Amino acid sequence: MAFxxxxxxxxxxxxxxxxGFLKRVFKRQKPHLRLETSGDLLVHLNCLLFVRRxxxxxxxxxxxxxxxxxxxxxxxxxxxxxxxxxQPELRGMKENC
Amino acid sequence: xxxxMAESYNRDSExxxxxxxxxxxxxxxxxxxxxxxSARVSAQKALLETPSSRRLSSPTKMNVRRRSHRARSIGRLxxxxxxxxxxxxxxxxxxxxxxxxxPESSVMMPESVVKPVPTPQVVQSSRRESSRGSLxxxxxxxxxxxxxxxxxxxxxxxxxxQRLSVFQQGMDQGLPLSQEPRGNGSxxxxxxxxxxxxxxxxxxxxxxxxxxxxxxxxxRAVDVGAFLQDLRDTSLALASPGDxxxxxxxxxxxxxxxxxxxxxxxxxxxxxxxxxHSLPCLSHTEAEDAKRAVSHRTQSSGPRLQNHNPGKxxxxxxxxxxxxxxxxxxxxxxxxxxxxxxxxxxxxxGVGEEAEERMEESLSVSKVVATTGTQGSVRMEKSKGHRExxxxxxxxxxxxxxGASLELASxxxxxxxxxRPQFLEPAPPPSAAVLSSEPLEPLSTRLPPRARTPGPxxxxxxxxxxxxxxxxxxxxxxxxxxxxxxxxxxxxxLDKYFQHLCDDLEVFAAHAGRKTVRPEDLELxxxxxxxxxxxxxxxxxxxxxxxxxxxxxxxxxxxxxNSVFPAQ
Numbered sequence: 001m002a003f004x005x006x007x008x009x010x011x012x013x014x015x016x017x018x019x020g021f022l023k024r025v026f027k028r029q030k031p032h033l034r035l036e037t038s039g040d041l042l043v044h045l046n047c048l049l050f051v052r053r054x055x056x057x058x059x060x061x062x063x064x065x066x067x068x069x070x071x072x073x074x075x076x077x078x079x080x081x082x083x084x085x086x087q088p089e090l091r092g093m094k095e096n097c
Numbered sequence: 098x099x100x101x102m103a104e105s106y107n108r109d110s111e112x113x114x115x116x117x118x119x120x121x122x123x124x125x126x127x128x129x130x131x132x133x134x135s136a137r138v139s140a141q142k143a144l145l146e147t148p149s150s151r152r153l154s155s156p157t158k159m160n161v162r163r164r165s166h167r168a169r170s171i172g173r174l175x176x177x178x179x180x181x182x183x184x185x186x187x188x189x190x191x192x193x194x195x196x197x198x199x200p201e202s203s204v205m206m207p208e209s210v211v212k213p214v215p216t217p218q219v220v221q222s223s224r225r226e227s228s229r230g231s232l233x234x235x236x237x238x239x240x241x242x243x244x245x246x247x248x249x250x251x252x253x254x255x256x257x258x259q260r261l262s263v264f265q266q267g268m269d270q271g272l273p274l275s276q277e278p279r280g281n282g283s284x285x286x287x288x289x290x291x292x293x294x295x296x297x298x299x300x301x302x303x304x305x306x307x308x309x310x311x312x313x314x315x316x317r318a319v320d321v322g323a324f325l326q327d328l329r330d331t332s333l334a335l336a337s338p339g340d341x342x343x344x345x346x347x348x349x350x351x352x353x354x355x356x357x358x359x360x361x362x363x364x365x366x367x368x369x370x371x372x373x374h375s376l377p378c379l380s381h382t383e384a385e386d387a388k389r390a391v392s393h394r395t396q397s398s399g400p401r402l403q404n405h406n407p408g409k410x411x412x413x414x415x416x417x418x419x420x421x422x423x424x425x426x427x428x429x430x431x432x433x434x435x436x437x438x439x440x441x442x443x444x445x446x447g448v449g450e451e452a453e454e455r456m457e458e459s460l461s462v463s464k465v466v467a468t469t470g471t472q473g474s475v476r477m478e479k480s481k482g483h484r485e486x487x488x489x490x491x492x493x494x495x496x497x498x499x500g501a502s503l504e505l506a507s508x509x510x511x512x513x514x515x516x517r518p519q520f521l522e523p524a525p526p527p528s529a530a531v532l533s534s535e536p537l538e539p540l541s542t543r544l545p546p547r548a549r550t551p552g553p554x555x556x557x558x559x560x561x562x563x564x565x566x567x568x569x570x571x572x573x574x575x576x577x578x579x580x581x582x583x584x585x586x587x588x589x590x591l592d593k594y595f596q597h598l599c600d601d602l603e604v605f606a607a608h609a610g611r612k613t614v615r616p617e618d619l620e621l622x623x624x625x626x627x628x629x630x631x632x633x634x635x636x637x638x639x640x641x642x643x644x645x646x647x648x649x650x651x652x653x654x655x656x657x658x659n660s661v662f663p664a665q
Contacts, residue, residue: 013646013647014644015644021559021562021566022563024563025560025563025595025599026599026614029595029600030602030603034612034614035614036613036615036616038651038663041650042616042620042623042639042651043619045639045643046598046622046626046628048643049628049638049642050594051571052570052574054590055573055574058575059575059577062577068578069578069579070575071580072585072586075583075587076586083590083593
């Protein structure tokens with residue numbers, strides 16, 4: 001094949017995905033399930049996007065409260081959007097996209 | 098004749114301007130001068146320039162310089178000789194005169210150029226002749242004043258040329274010239290450059306550019322000295338300051354005595370490479386410093402040791418001292434423990450850095466931990482681990498290992514202080530898991546005893562480290578300062594997120610009748626989240642947010658030979 005599944009030593013990937021960590025987390029949660037090789041990269045992608053959204057939301061909350069520092073309340077309010085029923089989050093997501 | 102010699106020399110070495118001029122003279126037809134001096138000068142200059150233009154490297158400078166001198170000489174010669182026979186002043190004759198009177202020196206003999214320069218008042222031709230005669234014979238005798246005179250030399254164009262010549266000479270000589278080759282062609286360079294035609298080709302390079310010069314290894318030794326000094330300072334600062342003043346002096350002799358008794362010392366595993374580099378000259382002073390530091394250590398750890406191994410403190414101390422010495426000094430200098438060092442050397446070869454780190458960790462532990470019990474257990478663990486690494490089987494190893502571990506601990510912790518950052522990453526052995534936090538903390542800050550059980554590694558630790566990766570990303574995306582509480586909140590959110598994620602993936606896989614979660618499930622998940630829709634596909638997101646290497650793994654791409662990777 002043209003490419004190998006492993007990255008050669010000299011390649012230094014910036015912002016590597018913690019693949020081992022993700023695999024371990026999944027195994028702990030669902031030991032009866034298996035995760036495919038490329039699957040954890042997509043999980044990492046999902047995490048990235050989630051963190052990005054969360055950060056932007058918290059930032060907006062902090063701006064609204066005219067705070068120069070992101071506080072716990074801002075993050076909490078942002079998280080509420082994600083972990084509450086999905087409908088409001090989807091709405092928020094579609095706006096962002 | 099000197100000229101004949103020079104000519105032959107020149108012809109033998111390379112076609113110089115002189116020889117070319119000669120050929121020109123021989124072959125070219127005589128021309129009548131249109132104008133007396135200017136034509137001659139211009140013709141000569143043209144003649145001079147053509148041969149000089151053929152040169153590419155340093156000779157060009159020589160030619161430039163020669164040209165300048167020739168121009169001057171031409172003028173002077175013209176002045177001198179025109180008085181004699183005005184009608185016969187042709188370029189040919191003038192060139193002949195130049196060949197006769199011009200300095201015999203070749204490119205590598207810039208003296209001729211330099212010598213006439215300092216005394217512009219005198220007729221240069223005559224001076225040159227006299228200097229020329231002396232040049233070849235009295236090369237080393239150039240006076241320093243000439244260099245100064247060189248620096249103040251002729252104005253304008255000649256000044257430039259002079260500087261070039263001086264620069265050239267300086268380069269030949271290899272003196273470290275400054276950016277402006279102004280009068281830096283010192284007398285020594287001028288004098289010696291005459292004979293050093295190709296003698297020192299490399300030296301000038303480094304001298305010219307000191308930045309590229311190979312530094313002698315002394316630098317490294319100095320660093321080690323400072324390193325040891327720092328160690329000593331920190332070690333002294335660590336323990337009771339009052340004792341530090343007395344112990345170093347008092348324990349020095351005991352150290353040496355103990356040193357002699359120790360037949361071998363544990364290898365300084367990671368130190369050997371650095372030790373080999375360090376110069377022996379520094380060893381003595383460093384050894385003393387190290388000894389003092391070690392002695393201080395031994396003092397502090399001695400009482401602890403004696404609780405455990407009454408018979409071992411001597412070994413420990415000696416070993417520590419030895420270790421410190423070996424660390425600081427090249428082996429030949431350490432006469433006290435030759436046999437030990439013989440054992441040390443093969444050990445050093447065999448042992449990797451991990452053992453060193455273990456030792457260091459043990460050292461750090463020994464330093465901080467006050468209780469002897471923990472120390473002993475740690476030491477035993479360390480010694481065992483150390484023994485696994487080492488290959489030498491020596492008589493006293495069983496005894497020495499436990500003590501050696503302590504020795505290593507005590508002496509290496511000192512070095513560990515300065516080298517802590519290097520050894521943070523490598524994974525410590527399980528026994529040192531407890532101590533792993535030690536290297537992370539600066540010694541000065543935390544001294545409370547840690548009666549920590551090296552028991553179950555908390556599940557949180559690797560989990561937290563993995564999460565911290567995303568927490569850092571969060572703080573990066575937020576672009577704003579965050580409170581610690583907010584970061585912990587983010588961790589909680591991430592935990593919850595992972596749980597939700599796994600549940601959803603399970604549901605999707607079960608819906609598809611599978612027990613393995615595949616990328617299709619992931620795509621479905623993202624579609625449900627609203628990240629992937631008809632406008633934005635998964636591949637687009639992958640391209641946007643993931644590094645190239647992962648993208649290659651995820652997005653199938655066609656390659657030559659009718660192959661697709663990754664296979665579908």
